[in-house]
Amino acid sequence: MGKYIIFFLFLLVASVNTRAQINDNLDKLKSAYLNVQEGNYKEAYPYFKEMLNIYPKEPTYNYYVGVCLLFLDKDPSVSIKYLRFAATKEVPDEVYYYLGLAYIKNYQFEKAVENLEWFEKRAGKKQLKELNVQNYIAMAQNGSYLIKYIKEPSVYSKTIIDQNDFYKNYKFNDLEGRFVDRFEYFNQEKDSLAENSILYVPDILKRNEILYFSAKNKKRGDYDIYRITRLTDTSWSKPENLGDIINTPFDENYPYLHSDGTTLYFASRGHYSMGGYDLFSSTWNWDNQEWTEPENLDFPINSPFNDVLFVPSPNKKTAFFTSDRETTEPNVIVYKLKLNNSEPYIEIKNHEELLEFARLSVNIVHEETNKKGNVDERFKPGLNEFIKIKNEGTFLYKSEYDSLLSLAINYQLKADSLKWIIDEKRLVFDYTEEGQERAKLSNTIIELEREIYSLQKKADSCYERVREIEQANLASQKSIYEDLQTTKNKEISNTEEELNKSKNIYIEPVQDSLSTSKLKIIEEVSEKTSKPSDLGLRIKIPSNYNSVNPIPVNESLPDGILYMIQLGAYSTPKTPGIFKGLTPLYCIKKENSNLRKYFAGKFLQLSEAQKNLPLVKSKSFKDAYIVAFNNGNIIPVKNAVKLESGKDKLPNVELAEGLDGNSQTADGLSIIYVLKGQISLKDSLFVDRVKNEMPEKTELYLENKVDIIIFTIKSFSTYENAFSLKGKLEAIVKKEIEIHAYFAENQIPLEQAIKITK
Numbered sequence: 001m002g003k004y005i006i007f008f009l010f011l012l013v014a015s016v017n018t019r020a021q022i023n024d025n026l027d028k029l030k031s032a033y034l035n036v037q038e039g040n041y042k043e044a045y046p047y048f049k050e051m052l053n054i055y056p057k058e059p060t061y062n063y064y065v066g067v068c069l070l071f072l073d074k075d076p077s078v079s080i081k082y083l084r085f086a087a088t089k090e091v092p093d094e095v096y097y098y099l100g101l102a103y104i105k106n107y108q109f110e111k112a113v114e115n116l117e118w119f120e121k122r123a124g125k126k127q128l129k130e131l132n133v134q135n136y137i138a139m140a141q142n143g144s145y146l147i148k149y150i151k152e153p154s155v156y157s158k159t160i161i162d163q164n165d166f167y168k169n170y171k172f173n174d175l176e177g178r179f180v181d182r183f184e185y186f187n188q189e190k191d192s193l194a195e196n197s198i199l200y201v202p203d204i205l206k207r208n209e210i211l212y213f214s215a216k217n218k219k220r221g222d223y224d225i226y227r228i229t230r231l232t233d234t235s236w237s238k239p240e241n242l243g244d245i246i247n248t249p250f251d252e253n254y255p256y257l258h259s260d261g262t263t264l265y266f267a268s269r270g271h272y273s274m275g276g277y278d279l280f281s282s283t284w285n286w287d288n289q290e291w292t293e294p295e296n297l298d299f300p301i302n303s304p305f306n307d308v309l310f311v312p313s314p315n316k317k318t319a320f321f322t323s324d325r326e327t328t329e330p331n332v333i334v335y336k337l338k339l340n341n342s343e344p345y346i347e348i349k350n351h352e353e354l355l356e357f358a359r360l361s362v363n364i365v366h367e368e369t370n371k372k373g374n375v376d377e378r379f380k381p382g383l384n385e386f387i388k389i390k391n392e393g394t395f396l397y398k399s400e401y402d403s404l405l406s407l408a409i410n411y412q413l414k415a416d417s418l419k420w421i422i423d424e425k426r427l428v429f430d431y432t433e434e435g436q437e438r439a440k441l442s443n444t445i446i447e448l449e450r451e452i453y454s455l456q457k458k459a460d461s462c463y464e465r466v467r468e469i470e471q472a473n474l475a476s477q478k479s480i481y482e483d484l485q486t487t488k489n490k491e492i493s494n495t496e497e498e499l500n501k502s503k504n505i506y507i508e509p510v511q512d513s514l515s516t517s518k519l520k521i522i523e524e525v526s527e528k529t530s531k532p533s534d535l536g537l538r539i540k541i542p543s544n545y546n547s548v549n550p551i552p553v554n555e556s557l558p559d560g561i562l563y564m565i566q567l568g569a570y571s572t573p574k575t576p577g578i579f580k581g582l583t584p585l586y587c588i589k590k591e592n593s594n595l596r597k598y599f600a601g602k603f604l605q606l607s608e609a610q611k612n613l614p615l616v617k618s619k620s621f622k623d624a625y626i627v628a629f630n631n632g633n634i635i636p637v638k639n640a641v642k643l644e645s646g647k648d649k650l651p652n653v654e655l656a657e658g659l660d661g662n663s664q665t666a667d668g669l670s671i672i673y674v675l676k677g678q679i680s681l682k683d684s685l686f687v688d689r690v691k692n693e694m695p696e697k698t699e700l701y702l703e704n705k706v707d708i709i710i711f712t713i714k715s716f717s718t719y720e721n722a723f724s725l726k727g728k729l730e731a732i733v734k735k736e737i738e739i740h741a742y743f744a745e746n747q748i749p750l751e752q753a754i755k756i757t758k
Contacts, residue, residue: 025756030669032064033744041068051752059089060746067098074326076105090747093122097131104140104275104304107147107354112140136275138618139304143274147299147354149345149421154338154364156318160331163324167198169334170320172313175259177202179309182213195223198309200256205230212255212264215239223251225266244578245291246282248620253277254309258316263407264291267308270620271580272296275304279321283407287465290577293541300357301337312339326359335360341413345421404469408462415455422448454541537565537601537612540583545576551598553587557632561644563609564599565616566627571595580619599627606641669744671753673722674714675729677737680707686733693728695721715742719754 028047035044045068052061066082073079080102087095100116103109116137120128128134159169167179182197183190199213209230217224224247226239246252248270254277255266262284267277271294279302280294296302297310305325312319319339324332337360348354422445429441545551551574564586567579571594579585582600589596600616603609609626616624628640679686686709690700694713701712716722722739729737741753 026671029743029748029756033669033746036064036067039071041071044068045072055749055752058749059086059091060748062086062089063091063095063746066095066102070098070102070105072328074328076102080106092745093119094131096122097133100136100140104136104143107143107304107358108351109140109143109147109274113137113144116140132622134614134617135622138614139273139275141614142272142296142618143299143304146274146296146302147348149347149418150299150357151340151343151345153300153357153360154340155360155362156336156338156364157334158360158362159334159336160327161334163330163332164196166322166332166334167309170309170311172318174314176204179311195251195253198254200311207232210257212242212257214253214255217241217247220249222249223253225252225255242291244574246294249622250620251277256309256311258312259314260316262286262404265297265310265312266294267306267310268294272618274299274302276306276324277308278302279307279310281310286404290575293577293580300360303358323360338364341409345414345418347421404462404466408459408466411455411459411462415452415459418448418452418455422452534584535602535604536608537603537615538583539581539615541581543576543579543581544583545585551576551585551587553589553596555586557629559631561604561640562629563601563603563606563637563640564627564629565601565609565613565624567598567600567616567621567624569595569597574598582616582619600624605644606637670717671741671743671748671757672715672717673719673753674712674716674740674742675722675726675737676710676712676740677729677733677735678705678708678710679733679735680709686711689732690729693725693732695725698725718757719750 032044032047035041044064048061048064048068052058052065055061062082063086066079066086069079069082070076080099083095083099083102087099096115096119100112100119103112103115116133120133120137123131123133161169170179177200180199180201181190182188182199183194185199185201194216195214197214199211201211202209207230210227211230212225212227214223214225216222225242227242228239229237231237241247246264246266248268250268250270252266252268252270255264257264264282264284266280266282268280269277271278271280273296279297281297282291282294284290285292301307301310301321303323303325305323307321307323307325310319310321316339319337320334321337322332322334327333348357425441425445425448429438429445432438432441567582573596576585579598579600584600584602586599586602587596588599601609601612603612606626606628613624613626626637628635628637630640630643687700687702690711690713694700695716698713698715701714703710703712713725716725719739719741726737726739739750741748741750743753
């Protein structure tokens with residue numbers, strides 16, 4: 001009797017241990033899966049790597065290992081290997097999304113667009129928005145453009161340093177200031193999750209000194225660039241946002257105003273970035289008192305990773321910037337470059353050469369020049385300052401002349417470099433006989449000529465303003481005389497007015513010509529109708545719209561169906577500059593309302609509007625969407641499509657609901673089994689016979705494939721239940737039926753599932 005009791009206790013203990021082990025295995029699987037969903041890839045990776053070692057050909061584990069490595073390994077080609085294998089098997093459609101991201105990081109932008117667009121066709125609207133798919137497509141398209149022609153980088157040094165202290169490595173002999181942490185400098189408490197906010201502070205602070213920094217936009221939650229002005233030795237003005245030209249709904253950070261007084265460098269995840277933070281520059285427009293459209297600093301300074309805090313030396317011969325393209329947290333690399341605008345643009349030969357340029361390997365020896373106290377004569381304070389702007393409403397108080405002259409020279413050099421490339425292309429064109437290759441070369445030459453024209457136009461505009469300043473300087477004495485004369489005339493006019501009042505003489509007020517012209521423009525615009533040339537969407541820099549030609553308000557739209565892309569709704573009028581050159585633009589404002597809705601583009605077909613929507617989103621309008629009009633009135637898009645196509649009823653469109661549509665337990669994570677097989681189209685009685693054999697709470701799905709029907713029965717909580725029905729159905733169809741195991745809509749090895757659920 002005692003032996004039986006001992007044996008029973010042994011079985012009980014073994015059973016408890018087995019159950020504990022099974023529960024532990026399921027918990028590990030759940031934990032790894034949830035870590036991926038929450039972005040904790042470092043915690044998820046060990047489990048999925050262990051499973052991949054056991055099941056090396058399992059698509060699901062190749063998929064999850066690839067996803068983890070995409071965010072953990074700085075070499076994206078490693079994750080691409082796993083994701084490409086998984087994409088050929090039965091895994092979630094998100095594999096194409098992650099492949100797109102991996103190809104962006106690997107500078108294979110065309111493949112990135114291909115995979116992201118493939119995913120875009122299969123994903124639902126909510127998923128597309130959450131994953132920011134259209135913006136990633138725009139980044140890949142930007143990347144394709146930015147790597148076309150580059151200047152070969154000259155790199156002095158690469159220094160690996162902790163990301164919290166990298167700015168302390170920025171040292172120029174003639175830089176009369178230092179970089180500090182904003183929170184430390186102003187004794188402010190820093191949120192542990194907050195991004196760096198680096199501040200450049202001159203060694204000698206003066207009244208009206210302006211400092212630039214980044215902080216969270218309280219309304220949107222993203223980071224914007226602000227400025228503050230020093231009022232006294234102890235007080236500062238309230239932070240002032242730099243506005244919509246610089247700031248976007250995405251993050252802007254790491255600003256630095258160059259010592260020329262008018263060039264602002266900053267990092268942005270918006271504008272036309274190729275991924276992560278890209279570096280941009282903008283100059284202060286003295287005529288309009290606003291910033292110019294930010295310009296991307298191009299590859300290889302920019303990459304699909306985070307590139308931040310670009311700081312050129314005062315003479316603009318060298319520069320520092322920081323990137324995480326070759327490191328993992330918590331380290332970054334500080335690069336020191338030689339800046340040489342006279343270098344010609346070159347065309348990259350292949351992907352290997354592209355990756356080599358991206359690494360920014362040290363390739364020149366640094367020679368210390370321009371010691372402190374021996375500042376370049378061109379940048380001495382006060383030199384060439386023909387006119388100083390002292391208006392406290394402006395952002396800057398430095399020389400316009402120097403900055404415009406420098407800008408003009410840069411534009412001219414870039415245009416000249418592109419001319420050399422065109423000459424080479426034309427020589428190749430003359431000796432090319434193959435038609436397709438000649439057409440490709442011809443398009444390239446035309447594109448380069450357009451860019452040269454644009455650059456030359458910008459250079460000429462800067463030169464023209466420089467000449468105006470020189471003339472203004474020569475005429476300064478005359479200006480002073482005219483001011484004195486004007487003052488005298490005003491005094492005489494005021495005296496006459498007083499005399500008229502004393503005589504009770506009524507003076508007819510002079511009509512305000514400016515106000516009248518505004519009214520006329522609005523009236524003329526309201527009578528306009530869209531011409532064929534208004535259709536489509538274009539980018540025009542500078543914008544077609546200005547004070548003389550404002551954005552049309554309540555313009556009469558043509559009869560019939562028209563699609564436009566809504567950019568946003570605002571409570572105040574917006575200047576054309578914030579719309580990044582999008583043309584044509586249109587505004588709707590209802591009576592007795594301050595709300596203004598702004599639209600871009602005009603399209604006769606929905607498909608054309610959809611093609612252009614990614615371009616609009618790439619200009620930082622991430623929430624833009626398509627709106628339909630019929631005879632000038634807004635209608636639902638689906639109704640417009642019916643009218644456009646002339647059909648009363650739209651075709652039914654079925655959206656994918658996941659890999660297998662499995663039902664799940666209360667916590668949403670369980671292992672289930674499904675049966676899969678196929679029959680001939682002739683077996684019409686099969687469905688009825690199968691339904692008679694199916695247990696309750698299971699469902700039958702049929703899919704037609706040419707001359708066969710693929711059937712799926714789901715779902716079973718245990719392998720035994722699935723196996724039981726499998727035997728019965730095989731007797732009916734006389735063919736093998738497969739059992740598949742799933743966890744959270746991901747197929748997993750049947751062997752592993754049986755071990756966990758046994």
